[in-house]
Amino acid sequence: MSLTIRQKVFVACVVACVLLLWFITTLQSVLEPFFIAALLAYLMNPLVNRVQGWHLSRTLATVVVFLIALLGFVLLLLILLPLLERQISLLIALIPKMFHFVQTVVLPWLSSHFGVNLNLKLSALQDAMAKHWQDAGDIVSKTLQGLSSSGAAVIEGVTNCLLVPVVMFYLIRDWRGVLKGAKTLLPKAIAPTLIQLSVQADEVLGAFFRGQLLVMCGLGILYALGLSLTGLSLGLFIGFISGLLSVVPYLGFIVGFLAALIASFAQYGMDIHMAYVVVVFIIGQIAEGSILTPMLVGDKIGLHPVAVIFAVLAGGHLFGFVGVLLALPVSAVIMVLVRYLYQCYLESDVYQHEATDA
Numbered sequence: 490m491s492l493t494i495r496q497k498v499f500v501a502c503v504v505a506c507v508l509l510l511w512f513i514t515t516l517q518s519v520l521e522p523f524f525i526a527a528l529l530a531y532l533m534n535p536l537v538n539r540v541q542g543w544h545l546s547r548t549l550a551t552v553v554v555f556l557i558a559l560l561g562f563v564l565l566l567l568i569l570l571p572l573l574e575r576q577i578s579l580l581i582a583l584i585p586k587m588f589h590f591v592q593t594v595v596l597p598w599l600s601s602h603f604g605v606n607l608n609l610k611l612s613a614l615q616d617a618m619a620k621h622w623q624d625a626g627d628i629v630s631k632t633l634q635g636l637s638s639s640g641a642a643v644i645e646g647v648t649n650c651l652l653v654p655v656v657m658f659y660l661i662r663d664w665r666g667v668l669k670g671a672k673t674l675l676p677k678a679i680a681p682t683l684i685q686l687s688v689q690a691d692e693v694l695g696a697f698f699r700g701q702l703l704v705m706c707g708l709g710i711l712y713a714l715g716l717s718l719t720g721l722s723l724g725l726f727i728g729f730i731s732g733l734l735s736v737v738p739y740l741g742f743i744v745g746f747l748a749a750l751i752a753s754f755a756q757y758g759m760d761i762h763m764a765y766v767v768v769v770f771i772i773g774q775i776a777e778g779s780i781l782t783p784m785l786v787g788d789k790i791g792l793h794p795v796a797v798i799f800a801v802l803a804g805g806h807l808f809g810f811v812g813v814l815l816a817l818p819v820s821a822v823i824m825v826l827v828r829y830l831y832q833c834y835l836e837s838d839v840y841q842h843e844a845t846d847a
Contacts (some may be wrong), residue, residue: 497676498679498682498686499677499830499833501679501683502826507603514808522649522652524661524815525653526653526654526657527650528698529653530660530661530664531698531700532698533554533555533558533657535555535699537554537661538550540553547665548662550620551658552623553663555657555658555661557656558846571811572725576655576725576726579723579726580723580726586754586755586756587755595756686829690822693824693825694821694822695831697817697818697821699785700782700785701785701817704732704735704781704782705784706732706736707739707776707781707785708731708735708773708776708777709728709729709732709733709735710728710732711732711776712724712727712728712731712745712773713728715769716728716769717760718751718764719765719766721749721752721753722754723748727752728745730744731745732743734779735799736801736817737801738798742770742773742774746767746770749766751765797820800816800820801813801817803816806821
């Protein structure tokens with residue numbers, strides 16, 4: 490029995506997914522720098538295309554964008570590392586007050602309202618944290634000491650740091666050639682359908698990567714500035730963490746809101762500053778739902794929040810760091826295939842025949 494075009498596309502997609510999973514599982518540790526390089530190349534390719542429109546060659550446009558990105562990354566590190574070090578030092582100084590707040594306010598409230606009696610030895614936990622974090626402010630030196638204790642870790646880290654930009658440069662430069670070569674390998678009978686699906690997947694991935702990254706950065710800046718304006722010492726740290734965690738729906742809001750309330754109480758006590766924190770996060774949620782997400786991401790991804798959480802956890806459990814990186818992009822592509830299969834089902838004889846009988 491001969492297969493239809495849609496059936497051939499379905500079989501090809503299933504086989505490709507199985508082979509991809511086997512490939513990732515087998516070469517997980519080797520593929521990490523290549524995945525990172527491919528992701529960065531994919532994100533930077535539209536910018537290279539725009540620079541190439543200034544009548545530059547592809548190689549020269551790639552060099553220009555690559556140097557700009559490298560300079561921006563170095564400047565970002567020079568700005569953020571001192572800020573992060575100061576914020577961590579402030580966090581360590583506020584830890585005793587936070588533990589006191591939990592011990593004297595949170596636990597009695599849980600006990601009186603819900604009958605939950607938690608006998609937590611917070612003093613022992615605080616002493617253990619202080620013992621291990623007393624020198625946490627010196628991030629750079631601690632990192633260098635950890636790396637120097639393992640020659641293999643140093644070699645692997647240096648290799649990955651050198652490999653990622655090199656692979657990324659060649660991928661960006663040869664991006665069009667890679668796509669053209671992949672297109673010539675497609676079976677002619679199903680090539681138009683596969684190309685159409687790949688275009689839809691590219692729209693979804695572009696909406697996710699570029700849009701969601703901009704949303705994360707926007708929320709991080711909004712929360713960091715808002716909390717800093719309220720006078721919160723840890724405003725920058727909590728704000729950027731909230732923006733980073735916002736890739737998972739509501740996680741950034743919940744973690745940031747609770748952390749900001751505790752930090753505000755530890756710094757000022759029960760006063761108007763806690764209300765300021767509430768206002769900042771309400772404004773952030775309104776901005777995310779009404780401005781940032783509709784404008785930068787839209788509704789192209791179509792992933793339910795529960796599906797997003799499951800995808801991130803499952804990807805991390807199955808493939809570690811690579812799985813976390815690929816969880817949402819792969820889920821978005823799977824959604825494109827699911828929509829395609831759903832449309833195939835609606836046009837199939839089985840569905841149409843049942844509809845006619847009804």
